Amino acid sequence: MNSVQARRYAVAVIGATGMVGEAVLSLLAERDFPAGKIHALASARSFGEDVDYGGRSLPVGDLAAFDFAGVDLAIFAVPPAVAAEGIPRAVAAGSVAIDLSGQFADEADVPLVVPEANPEALADCGRRGVVASPGIVSALIPVLKPLHAAAGIVRLRLGLCQPVSAAGRGAVEKLARQTAALLSAQPVELAPDEIQAAFNVVPATLAEAAGDGPPPASRLAQDIRRVLGDAQIAIDASVMRVPVFFGYSCQVWVETREPIEPVTVSKLLGQAPGVALLSSSIRPTAVGHASGRDEVFVGTIRRDQAQACGLYLWVVADNLRKGSALNGVQIAEILIKDYI
Amino acid sequence: MNSVQARRYAVAVIGATGMVGEAVLSLLAERDFPAGKIHALASARSFGEDVDYGGRSLPVGDLAAFDFAGVDLAIFAVPPAVAAEGIPRAVAAGSVAIDLSGQFADEADVPLVVPEANPEALADCGRRGVVASPGIVSALIPVLKPLHAAAGIVRLRLGLCQPVSAAGRGAVEKLARQTAALLSAQPVELAPDEIQAAFNVVPATLAEAAGDGPPPASRLAQDIRRVLGDAQIAIDASVMRVPVFFGYSCQVWVETREPIEPVTVSKLLGQAPGVALLSSSIRPTAVGHASGRDEVFVGTIRRDQAQACGLYLWVVADNLRKGSALNGVQIAEILIKDYI
Ligand SMILES: NC(=O)c1ccc[n+]([C@@H]2O[C@H](COP(=O)([O-])OP(=O)(O)OC[C@H]3O[C@@H](n4cnc5c(N)ncnc54)[C@H](OP(=O)(O)O)[C@@H]3O)[C@@H](O)[C@H]2O)c1
Ligand SMILES: NC(=O)c1ccc[n+]([C@@H]2O[C@H](COP(=O)([O-])OP(=O)(O)OC[C@H]3O[C@@H](n4cnc5c(N)ncnc54)[C@H](OP(=O)(O)O)[C@@H]3O)[C@@H](O)[C@H]2O)c1
Numbered sequence: 001m002n003s004v005q006a007r008r009y010a011v012a013v014i015g016a017t018g019m020v021g022e023a024v025l026s027l028l029a030e031r032d033f034p035a036g037k038i039h040a041l042a043s044a045r046s047f048g049e050d051v052d053y054g055g056r057s058l059p060v061g062d063l064a065a066f067d068f069a070g071v072d073l074a075i076f077a078v079p080p081a082v083a084a085e086g087i088p089r090a091v092a093a094g095s096v097a098i099d100l101s102g103q104f105a106d107e108a109d110v111p112l113v114v115p116e117a118n119p120e121a122l123a124d125c126g127r128r129g130v131v132a133s134p135g136i137v138s139a140l141i142p143v144l145k146p147l148h149a150a151a152g153i154v155r156l157r158l159g160l161c162q163p164v165s166a167a168g169r170g171a172v173e174k175l176a177r178q179t180a181a182l183l184s185a186q187p188v189e190l191a192p193d194e195i196q197a198a199f200n201v202v203p204a205t206l207a208e209a210a211g212d213g214p215p216p217a218s219r220l221a222q223d224i225r226r227v228l229g230d231a232q233i234a235i236d237a238s239v240m241r242v243p244v245f246f247g248y249s250c251q252v253w254v255e256t257r258e259p260i261e262p263v264t265v266s267k268l269l270g271q272a273p274g275v276a277l278l279s280s281s282i283r284p285t286a287v288g289h290a291s292g293r294d295e296v297f298v299g300t301i302r303r304d305q306a307q308a309c310g311l312y313l314w315v316v317a318d319n320l321r322k323g324s325a326l327n328g329v330q331i332a333e334i335l336i337k338d339y340i
Numbered sequence: 341m342n343s344v345q346a347r348r349y350a351v352a353v354i355g356a357t358g359m360v361g362e363a364v365l366s367l368l369a370e371r372d373f374p375a376g377k378i379h380a381l382a383s384a385r386s387f388g389e390d391v392d393y394g395g396r397s398l399p400v401g402d403l404a405a406f407d408f409a410g411v412d413l414a415i416f417a418v419p420p421a422v423a424a425e426g427i428p429r430a431v432a433a434g435s436v437a438i439d440l441s442g443q444f445a446d447e448a449d450v451p452l453v454v455p456e457a458n459p460e461a462l463a464d465c466g467r468r469g470v471v472a473s474p475g476i477v478s479a480l481i482p483v484l485k486p487l488h489a490a491a492g493i494v495r496l497r498l499g500l501c502q503p504v505s506a507a508g509r510g511a512v513e514k515l516a517r518q519t520a521a522l523l524s525a526q527p528v529e530l531a532p533d534e535i536q537a538a539f540n541v542v543p544a545t546l547a548e549a550a551g552d553g554p555p556p557a558s559r560l561a562q563d564i565r566r567v568l569g570d571a572q573i574a575i576d577a578s579v580m581r582v583p584v585f586f587g588y589s590c591q592v593w594v595e596t597r598e599p600i601e602p603v604t605v606s607k608l609l610g611q612a613p614g615v616a617l618l619s620s621s622i623r624p625t626a627v628g629h630a631s632g633r634d635e636v637f638v639g640t641i642r643r644d645q646a647q648a649c650g651l652y653l654w655v656v657a658d659n660l661r662k663g664s665a666l667n668g669v670q671i672a673e674i675l676i677k678d679y680i
Contacts, residue, residue, distance in 0.1 A: 155646050159499035159578065159591050161541050180523050183516065200627040201501050201582055201589040203640060203654045221645065236646035238499065238591045238654075242541055243583050249541040251499050251578045287540040300543060305561065306495050306576035314543045314578075 008036030009336055010070055012095070014063055014086060015077035016040035016051045019169050020100055023325035024075050029054025031329060034336065041066055043082075068093035072340060075328055076101060091129035096340055098131050100328050105132040105223060114141040114227050115330045116274050122331065125339055131331055136160060136248055137223040138327035139317035142274035142296050143252070147311075148228050150268055152257030158220065158237040159251035162204075163244040163286060164197060166319045171197070172245055179243070197243055204239035247286025248323055252313040259309050262301045269298055274322065283314070290316040294326055348376035349676055350410055352435070354403055354426060355417035356380035356391045359509050360440055363665035364415050369394025371669060374676065381406055383422075408433035412680060415668055416441060431469035436680055438471050440668045445472040445563060454481040454567050455670045456614050462671070465679055471671055476500060476588055477563040478667035479657035482614035482636045483592070487651075488568050490608055492597030498560065498577040499591035502544075503584040503626060504537060506659050511537070512585055519583070537583055544579035587626025588663055592653040599649050602641045609638055614662065623654070630656040634666055 011028065015021035021042070028035055040051045040058040044065075050057040063086055068074060074090040076083045080103035087097045087104065104110045111121035112132045125131050134141075140158075147153060164171040178188045178198035188196055195202050204217070221235035242249075270277045276295035278284055284297035296317040304310025317323055351368065355361035361382070368375055380391045380398040384405075390397040403426055408414060414430040416423045420443035427437045427444065444450045451461035452472045465471050474481075480498075487493060504511040518528045518538035528536055535542045544557070561575035582589070610617045616635035618624055624637035636657040644650025657663055 157497060157593060157644075157646055161580070161582075176523065179519060183520050183523065195623065195625055196627050199584050200625050201584060202625055203589075203623050217645070234646040236593065236644045236650070236652060238652060240501070240589070240591075242501075244539050244541060249543075249580070251580075253497060253576065283535065283543050285535055285540050285542055287536050304497075304576045305557070306497055306574040310576070312576060312578060 006034050007336075008034050009072040009340075010037045010039075011035045011332075012039040012041055012066070012068065012071045012074040012090070013077065014041045014074060015082075016058070016060055017042040017046045017049060018077055019165055019172070019320055020077035020324045022051065023320040024077055024328060025051060025053045025058075027321070027325055027329045031333070033329065033332065039066065039071065068095050071095040073098065073332055073335065075332065077325070077328070087130055096125060096129055096131070096335060098133060098328050098331055100133050100135075100324050102132075102135060102219065104130050105134060105219070107132075112223060112226050113331050114138045114327060115334060116142040116272070117145040117227050118229060119334050122334055122339055125335060131335070133324070133328045133331055134223040134227065135166075136162070136250075136319065136323050137220060137227060139248060139296050139319070139323040140224065140250065140252070140315065141227055142272055142322070143269060143298055143313065143315055144224065144228065144254075146268045146272045147254060147256065147260070147265065148230065150258075150264070151260040153228070153230070153233050153254055154257050155234045155255035156224070156236075157253040158235070160220070160237060160239045161242040161244065161249040162239060163242065163246050163248065163319055165246050166248070166323075167241075175243055175245065197241065199243055201243075202241040204241065244286050246292075246318060246320065247290030248317050248319050249286050249290075250315045252315055253304055254311045254313065255304070255307055256309050256311070260311070262303060262311065265301050265311060265313075269301070284316045286316055290318045292321070293318055294321050296322055346374050347676075348374050349412040350377045350379075351375045351672075352379040352381055352406070352408065352411045352414040352430070353417065354381045354414060355422075356398070356400055357382040357386045357389060358417055359505050359512070359660055360417035360664045362391065363660040364417055364668060365391060365393045365398075367661070367665055367669045371673070373669065373672065379406065379411065408435050411435040413438065413672055413675065415672065417665070417668070427470055436465060436469055436471070436675060438473060438668050438671055440473050440475075440664050442472075442475060442559065444468075444470050445474060445559070447472075452563060452566050453671055454478045454667060455674060456482040456612070457485040457567050458569060459674050462674055462679060465675060471675070473664070473668045473671055474563040474567065475506075476502070476590075476659065476663050477560060477567060479588060479636050479659070479663040480564065480590065480592070480655065481567055482612055482662070483609060483638055483653065483655055484564065484568065484594075486608045486612045487594060487596065487600070487605065488570065490598075490604070491600040493568070493570070493573050493594055494597050495574045495595035496564070496576075497593040498575070500560070500577060500579045501582040501584065501589040502579060503582065503586050503588065503659055505586050506588070506663075507581075515583055515585065537581065539583055541583075542581040544581065584626050586632075586658060586660065587630030588657050588659050589626050590655045592655055593644050594651045594653065595644070595647055596649050596651070600651070602643060602651065605641050605651060605653075609641070624656045626656055630658045632661070633658055634661050636662055
């Protein structure tokens with residue numbers, strides 16, 4: 001880094017006390033992002049707390065009382081409803097906002113970006129002053145993009161295992177609490193209609209789409225089509241919550257226009273940015289590989305036994321890195337290099 | 341039951357100290373199977389132990405030293421290698437053997453039976469004196485059979501979440517041990533190449549096919565084709581081990597020859613033997629529904645968003661009931677009614 005001349009950027013991280021916000025702060029520090037002043041913001045509940053930024057302690061400010069004037073970049077890692085209110089305020093004050101919540105992901109004039117696939121879409125960041133970063137889709141795109149370019153993806157089926165941390169810190173604590181209760185033969189406390197998370201697999205419903213929980217299947221499909229720039233790809237996604245703390249695991253069935261051999265796919269993915277291809281004797285898992293790592297791990301590439309021109313891949317990635325915070329920080333890095 | 345005239349059958353349950361054997365014994369008792377003498381057998385390790393049979397305590401005998409003479413039905417719930425040695429001895433002594441291990445499942449002259457689909461195949465039980473009962477496939481067939489009959493299944497993709505109990509009692513104890521260690525921040529003890537089971541999702545490899553572990557994907561496909569009596573069905577299965585104690589969860593993508601509406605499928609499955617169809621607002625799970633229950637639960641029936649003539653279903657079932665022991669006991673019930 002050329003520290004003599006380099007410009008420094010005032011950054012706000014909103015949701016700094018949350019799982020994604022915490023990861024954003026540590027990635028900014030790890031990657032030597034040229035931040036000048038960093039504002040860590042959350043709700044009034046967190047007022048008076050501190051968060052860590054590369055070994056330094058930052059006081060947490062209250063979003064509601066915060067004035068965005070002078071902030072170059074505002075990274076929103078808060079529930080969608082909070083982003084819906086906060087982002088327009090940040091943009092009105094002249095900040096460029098990066099939305100990690102999904103709130104702005106389907107607005108046509110807001111670019112939805114995964115740097116491995118469509119960094120050029122960031123040229124539109126000025127239209128609304130907002131860039132949207134998809135969640136789990138960020139972690140799948142580094143694998144899907146080279147395949148799409150080489151052979152043309154026509155159909156995709158996803159079986160996605162979401163860790164509890166995909167629903168935030170509260171869900172992490174809940175899994176730990178439920179598990180501890182069950183291991184000591186205590187009853188698990190559940191709200192009406194709540195399904196036990198511990199030692200269970202819970203299919204997502206479309207109803208969950210409305211809340212702040214895991215993204216609904218239809219959102220996944222829409223985001224993949226948009227980032228790959230191909231509205232024709234047929235996509236079905238089945239989403240399950242598994243009793244895992246960190247890391248997505250995903251079964252991926254891909255059908256391509258052109259036939260492509262698993263060995264060719266291995267070659268492609270071996271060179272793909274952001275992808276770590278493991279030898280076929282290694283089975284990547286959320287715990288063993290994804291957790292705390294930037295790369296998207298691919299461990300099985302084989303023919304789909306049910307379909308000519310079909311492939312099956314097993315993909316794992318950290319939901320808090322490439323699946324949210326890292327993609328946001330990569331977007332920030334391109335924004336300051338090329339656009340702000 | 342007409343107790344005056346009813347014949348009683350001498351039954352041996354081999355693997356009586358295991359998870360499946362224990363379930364076989366409790367189902368025989370629950371369902372008033374007309375058993376006369378019941379022999380509970382296991383390895384020499386278990387000699388001197390007792391097992392429960394409907395509230396009565398049975399002493400465990402040593403399979404190696406056991407003489408099958410006089411035994412009508414021998415139900416084998418042991419590792420495949422043990423079935424390979426024990427079943428020929430039982431048959432030589434005049435017993436009809438039911439193999440729950442998978443060892444005999446691909447022998448062409450051994451019927452592979454799921455009573456909801458192909459009970460007539462039991463007519464061949466005399467050829468070798470052995471009937472094979474598939475594992476998880478028993479739990480999927482009650483759902484697939486009516487669909488196949490109504491619309492012709494041409495293609496099937498399965499994403500199967502296996503509980504640890506699918507690999508026996510040892511794996512159950514291991515998950516409990518690993519989970520307890522992690523919750524108290526202790527290190528998890530793993531053998532070389534062993535992957536942490538707790539709080540993790542582990543994809544199965546073909547290599548696991550060789551061992552006594554979960555069935556390999558290719559075996560699933562083969563068994564489904566055979567039980568449905570249709571060698572043309574294209575099948576791909578992805579198998580994962582999840583940190584769940586009991587109960588399979590399965591994502592099922594089905595493509596049919598004739599178009600069929602989800603509402604028609606609901607009607608069909610609402611009347612299908614062995615199937616419990618839940619309203620679409622209820623999400624069946626291993627813990628909430630499958631565990632300890634005989635039925636196969638279906639909770640989501642929707643169109644496959646990636647395919648015309650495609651459906652998606654979410655299915656859960658107890659691996660120790662319909663997924664193994666119950667199917668074996670149902671086979672036994674037909675055998676004594678019609679064939680022995
Ligand atoms: N976790 C993931 O894997 C993942 C992946 C992709 C996208 N996302 C999205 O990222 C966002 C954050 O998720 P998370 O997992 O980090 O959740 P989290 O751990 O629950 O954290 C939520 C954060 O939002 C803040 N917040 C909540 N209400 C607020 C309000 N009214 N005003 C200001 N701040 C408020 C919280 O502050 P307090 O501590 O003060 O309550 C906290 O910092 C969500 O939109 C989520 O859907 C998450
Ligand atoms: N668990 C499932 O969900 C499931 C589903 C479908 C099929 N299956 C199949 O069912 C069989 C039993 O599985 P499980 O889950 O019940 O396993 P398990 O809990 O490990 O029990 C294994 C049983 O086999 C006995 N055994 C092992 N070696 C023996 C030997 N040399 N001689 C006599 N008995 C021996 C054990 O006796 P000791 O106690 O004396 O060692 C025990 O009773 C396996 O083939 C499995 O693949 C299991």
